[in-house]
Amino acid sequence: xxxxxxxxxxxxxxxxxxxxxxxxxxxxxxxxxxxxxxxxxxxxxxxxxxxxxxxxxxxxxxxxxxxxxxxxxxxxxxxxxxxxxxxxxxxxxxxxxxxxxxxxxxxxxxxxxxxxxxxxxxxxxxxxxxxxxxxxxxxxxxxxxxxxxxxxxxxxxxxxxxxxxxxxxxxxxxxxxxxxxxxxxxxxxxxxxxxxxxxxxxxxxxxxxxxxxxxxxxxxxxxxxxxxxxxxxxxxxxxxxxxxxxxxxxxxxxxxxxxxxxxxxxxxxxxxxxxxxxxxxxxxxxxxxxxxxxxxxxxxxxxxxxxxxxxxxxxxxxxxxxxxxxxxxxxxxxxxxxxxxxxxxxxxxxxxxxxxxxxxxxxxxxxxxxxxxxxxxxxxxxxxxxxxxxxxxxxxxxxxxxxxxxxxxxxxxxxxxxxxxxxxxxxxxxxxxxxxxxxxxxxxxxxxxxxxxxxxxxxxxxxxxxxxxxxxxxxxxxxxxxxxxxxxxxxxxxxxxxxxxxxxxxxxxxxxxxxxxxxxxxxxxxxxxxxxxxxxxxxxxxxxxxxxxxxxxxxxxxxxxxxxxxxxxxxxxxxxxxxxxxxxxxxxxxx
Amino acid sequence: xxxxxxxxxxxxxxxxxxxxxxxxxxxxxxxxxxxxxxxxxxxxxxxxxxxxxxxxxxxxxxxxxxxxxxxxxxxxxxxxxxxxxxxxxxxxxxxxxxxxxxxxxxxxxxxxxxxxxxxxxxxxxxxxxxxxxxxxxxxxxxxxxxxxxxxxxxxxxxxxxxxxxxxxxxxxxxxxxxxxxxxxxxxxxxxxxxxxxxxxxxxxxxxxxxxxxxxxxxxxxxxxxxxxxxxxxxxxxxxxxxxxxxxxxxxxxxxxxxxxxxxxxxxxxxxxxxxxxxxxxxxxxxxxxxxxxxxxxxxxxxxxxxxxxxxxxxxxxxx
Numbered sequence: 003x004x005x006x007x008x009x010x011x012x013x014x015x016x017x018x019x020x021x022x023x024x025x026x027x028x029x030x031x032x033x034x035x036x037x038x039x040x041x042x043x044x045x046x047x048x049x050x051x052x053x054x055x056x057x058x059x060x061x062x063x064x065x066x067x068x069x070x071x072x073x074x075x076x077x078x079x080x081x082x083x084x085x086x087x088x089x090x091x092x093x094x095x096x097x098x099x100x101x102x103x104x105x106x107x108x109x110x111x112x113x114x115x116x117x118x119x120x121x122x123x124x125x126x127x128x129x130x131x132x133x134x135x136x137x138x139x140x141x142x143x144x145x146x147x148x149x150x151x152x153x154x155x156x157x158x159x160x161x162x163x164x165x166x167x168x169x170x171x172x173x174x175x176x177x178x179x180x181x182x183x184x185x186x187x188x189x190x191x192x193x194x195x196x197x198x199x200x201x202x203x204x205x206x207x208x209x210x211x212x213x214x215x216x217x218x219x220x221x222x223x224x225x226x227x228x229x230x231x232x233x234x235x236x237x238x239x240x241x242x243x244x245x246x247x248x249x250x251x252x253x254x255x256x257x258x259x260x261x262x263x264x265x266x267x268x269x270x271x272x273x274x275x276x277x278x279x280x281x282x283x284x285x286x287x288x289x290x291x292x293x294x295x296x297x298x299x300x301x302x303x304x305x306x307x308x309x310x311x312x313x314x315x316x317x318x319x320x321x322x323x324x325x326x327x328x329x330x331x332x333x334x335x336x337x338x339x340x341x342x343x344x345x346x347x348x349x350x351x352x353x354x355x356x357x358x359x360x361x362x363x364x365x366x367x368x369x370x371x372x373x374x375x376x377x378x379x380x381x382x383x384x385x386x387x388x389x390x391x392x393x394x395x396x397x398x399x400x401x402x403x404x405x406x407x408x409x410x411x412x413x414x415x416x417x418x419x420x421x422x423x424x425x426x427x428x429x430x431x432x433x434x435x436x437x438x439x440x441x442x443x444x445x446x447x448x449x450x451x452x453x454x455x456x457x458x459x460x461x462x463x464x465x466x467x468x469x470x471x472x473x474x475x476x477x478x479x480x481x482x483x484x485x486x487x488x489x490x491x492x493x494x495x496x497x498x499x500x501x502x503x504x505x506x507x508x509x510x511x512x513x514x515x516x517x518x519x520x521x522x523x524x525x526x527x528x529x530x531x532x533x534x535x536x537x538x539x540x541x542x543x544x545x546x547x548x549x550x551x552x553x554x555x556x557x558x559x560x561x562x563x564x565x566x567x568x569x570x571x572x573x574x575x576x577x578x579x580x581x582x583x584x585x586x587x588x589x590x591x592x593x
Numbered sequence: 594x595x596x597x598x599x600x601x602x603x604x605x606x607x608x609x610x611x612x613x614x615x616x617x618x619x620x621x622x623x624x625x626x627x628x629x630x631x632x633x634x635x636x637x638x639x640x641x642x643x644x645x646x647x648x649x650x651x652x653x654x655x656x657x658x659x660x661x662x663x664x665x666x667x668x669x670x671x672x673x674x675x676x677x678x679x680x681x682x683x684x685x686x687x688x689x690x691x692x693x694x695x696x697x698x699x700x701x702x703x704x705x706x707x708x709x710x711x712x713x714x715x716x717x718x719x720x721x722x723x724x725x726x727x728x729x730x731x732x733x734x735x736x737x738x739x740x741x742x743x744x745x746x747x748x749x750x751x752x753x754x755x756x757x758x759x760x761x762x763x764x765x766x767x768x769x770x771x772x773x774x775x776x777x778x779x780x781x782x783x784x785x786x787x788x789x790x791x792x793x794x795x796x797x798x799x800x801x802x803x804x805x806x807x808x809x810x811x812x813x814x815x816x817x818x819x820x821x822x823x824x825x826x827x828x829x830x831x832x833x834x835x836x837x838x839x840x841x842x843x844x845x846x847x848x849x850x851x852x853x854x855x856x857x858x859x860x861x862x863x864x865x866x867x868x869x870x871x872x873x874x875x876x877x878x879x880x881x882x883x884x885x886x887x888x889x890x891x892x893x894x895x896x897x898x899x900x901x902x903x904x905x906x907x908x909x910x911x912x
Contacts, residue, residue, distance in 0.1 A: 065870070067674070067677035068676065075631065075874070076630050076631075153644055156648030158645060159636070160641050160644070161635075161636045161637055161641055162636075196636055211648075214648055214673075214678060215673055216678075219678050220678070234687050234762060234763075235676075235679055235687075236677065236866075236870060237688075237762055237862035238761075238762060238763060240763060259763075261759060261860065263857070263870075264759070264858070265857070268758065268858070271750075272758070275751050276750060276751060276757075276758075278757055278759060459873075461626065461629045461873055461875055462623075462625055462626065464626075464629040464630075465626035465628060465629040467626050468624035468626065470624060482632075482633060483633075484633040484635060486635075496635070510639030510642065510643065512635070
């Protein structure tokens with residue numbers, strides 16, 4: 003019996019392994035980062051009494067697993083916590099802060115921001131209460147800073163902490179944020195999804211190492227329109243109306259059911275076809291499927307897209323050849339043919355972004371774009387449309403290669419001095435991305451490249467540890483997307499010399515192209531430090547234009563932001579902000 | 594028999610340790626990274642990622658992590674999920690009822706359909722009824738559950754609007770209306786899984802019974818003048834069921850493992866769905882615990898099947 007038994011044991015282990023391997027293929031689609039924005043105009047107010055609505059049904063195909071926004075691992079967690087935990091201000095649809103716990107937005111003009119752009123004084127609303135009935139004060143916000151920026155708390159939101167010197171509360175309704183250096187983007191700390199204010203009483207025992215397993219992470223008390231009734235991590239969150247909410251007429255719904263899990267296409271069906279759901283998050287469904295559903299005569303949903311997530315192709319400036327061994331893709335290596343700007347330009351000219359946007363994304367998914375900074379409007383360059391790198395022109399691309407000595411061989415692949423234009427093009431596993439690869443590949447092969455396509459599941463692509471990952475970039479081209487913030491600093495940072503990813507920084511830094519150009523860095527420094535908004539804006543545009551002219555990155559589609567959400571046609575008071583959570587204005591929603 | 598069971602249980606320990614090691618090694622060496630959840634979110638800079646990695650204990654070498662994990666596991670501590678920061682055993686307990694209510698019920702339904710169908714089909718061999726049942730079993734066996742699941746959703750939820758397809762795990766069955774609600778929300782996944790199980794089992798019941806029907810002892814029973822019903826049910830069926838019972842016992846652990854695809858389609862927050870999501874997010878503590886529980890159940894039910902064999906068939910003796 004021994005042999006048979008061991009055989010069975012082995013079978014169990016083998017099957018478990020197979021299950022693991024098979025399932026790893028189906029990782030979640032990459033979540034892109036929404037950033038924050040607020041309107042000067044308040045969302046339309048609806049004349050309705052508090053709690054007169056029934057249950058609001060929200061469906062996310064990724065399920066929330068934690069309700070503390072500072073320990074969040076994805077948009078799902080941020081959004082599920084947003085019904086309870088609020089920031090001082092939200093990012094409105096216009097990319098400006100919209101006061102939430104704040105009474106007004108500080109500016110240099112109203113004296114809230116000092117002339118040196120180092121100190122920002124927020125006036126907070128008075129009389130705000132937590133859902134447990136206790137009084138909210140600026141002290142809670144100052145405590146949130148302590149919690150969030152303690153390195154031992156290991157929060158996922160401490161990205162802004164490095165620039166902040168202190169956050170203090172001189173009195174209950176005043177909060178003073180002091181930056182270490184003049185901060186042109188002086189709303190950095192306090193606005194948007196990363197800055198939800200926690201209750202000091204509840205979280206004071208959870209700072210530092212204790213933050214990780216703190217029970218309050220699963221049942222936070224907030225100031226928002228709803229309070230928690232029940233939370234099953236990875237499944238569902240149930241909320242009740244918060245009787246202590248500051249606006250006596252809101253919220254309209256008596257309760258909220260926030261269900262997670264499943265897939266995007268069936269979520270779209272539940273919102274648009276059966277009407278079982280009032281709000282469906284991120285209906286990332288192919289244009290050919292989504293459009294008929296939304297536009298059908300008996301459709302129960304509407305999608306009103308905002309854009310602000312850039313889908314683009316990065317060109318590798320380092321040499322990814324496997325023969326280099328440990329030096330592979332290191333910043334100090336040089337790509338065998340992408341070091342020739344004409345080859346890079348030819349790739350850019352062969353990118354049919356209009357076809358990609360129209361065929362694969364559609365009007366609810368994205369629009370073609372040829373800029374690196376795509377929002378907010380004031381920072382978007384108007385100079386790039388006329389550049390040759392932004393025009394789809396295969397004839398011109400071929401000519402450029404031919405004129406510069408890249409000659410077609412017998413097999414149709416161009417070469418020069420023994421270097422053949424053979425490229426590997428990688429992305430994360432995702433139907434739309436893979437179809438994009440097909441479109442780009444077909445055109446590149448027409449002009450004399452040989453293209454090998456590769457894809458890796460999101461869980462192994464968006465990581466510094468995997469050889470298939472975007473960070474190590476062991477390929478020549480790679481495609482992915484990321485969201486943009488109301489300020490272009492973060493977007494532009496990822497192309498500076500200091501940020502080049504390599505083994506020295508454990509492949510962690512954001513310049514995956516390993517691009518390095520002193521001219522670009524000069525413009526970037528102005529964006530970083532200039533206090534005159536007009537000069538800063540000009541520098542941001544100039545930096546953007548360098549990246550396009552130099553064919554560093556090939557922008558494809560300005561995708562819907564924060565996500566392509568479908569809302570029931572019955573839902574009123576809902577406004578989308580590309581810069582903040584999909585649920586940023588949920589207090590205003592009614593039916 | 595007692596000695597036999599004791600020995601088998603002792604052998605199970607090194608088996609489970611070997612399984613745990615292989616499984617943990619696969620998980621640790623796979624390039625899945627829990628921090629990939631952040632994508633290329635510009636708000637989560639590299640320093641932040643490193644701090645989170647350290648807080649999760651991922652900066653330690655994996656053999657050390659394995660020893661820590663297995664030591665805690667032996668003491669009944671399944672660890673803490675990377676994603677929800679809550680204990681893995683809580684997550685599993687929250688999901689077990691949903692899995693049992695859907696996958697468990699489906700298994701029972703499958704057995705209840707397979708028994709009579711297999712018997713009828715064997716006894717009335719080559720009749721029209723046999724052809725219908727065999728063809729149905731063949732189709733049920735061949736069509737994948739993710740296809741039938743989506744088909745049912747499109748017919749009953751979207752076209753006819755009779756049933757919802759978003760499972761509500763917070764529904765508590767306390768009275769008749771709530772029971773009806775529960776039936777309405779679980780009937781589609783139960784049908785999908787139950788019919789699949791039934792298709793598989795029917796073929797076994799039929800084949801096993803067909804092997805026994807021509808044997809001498811059955812003819813003897815007929816010759817004694819016993820009725821057809823008694824001959825089939827009391828004599829032939831009892832002997833035919835021996836391999837079937839083993840098969841059913843071996844299938845029970847898969848119930849606890851959940852139905853990965855079906856749970857995902859119908860949004861049933863069961864164990865299978867937990868396993869899949871956790872694999873996708875690199876939530877090692879959850880994946881490791883669920884796989885270990887599954888492995889322990891398989892080892893346990895293997896033993897049970899062998900013991901049942903001896904109980905059902907007095908000719909088999911373990912010593």
